Amino acid sequence: MFRFLIIIExxxxNYSAYSPDLPGCVATGKTREEAEKNMHEAxxxxxxxLKDDGLPIPEGKSSASWVLV
Known part of the structure; x- marks a missing residue:
């Protein structure tokens, strides 16, 4: 099992989503929930x-936090 941070904007x-640890892997959706579901599938x-091409699967290293100002 793998764990990757996704960013939903x-x-x-609509909404768009991407993972900083998987460049080029993106998804969209009409709702936030749909974008998240589509990103999971993407x-x-x-x-x-990556597996089919014999390439390594990157490690999920990104994290996020909120800052109150």
């Missing part, structure tokens, strides 16, 4: 592609 009329597909 509100865009014009990551699974991306990892399968």
């Amino acid at each position: 509100k865009a014009d009329g 990551i699974a597909f991306h990892i399968e592609g």
Whole structure:
């Protein structure tokens, strides 16, 4: 099992998502929940592609936190 941080951003009329640890792996959705679900599927597909190509699966190293100012 792998663990990757995903970032979900509100865009014009939808949501977009990406993982800093998986460059090029992105997804969108009409809702935040749909973008998160689609990103989960995109990551699974991306990892399968890496495995099929004999490439290493990167370690999830990113983290996030909130800052109150």
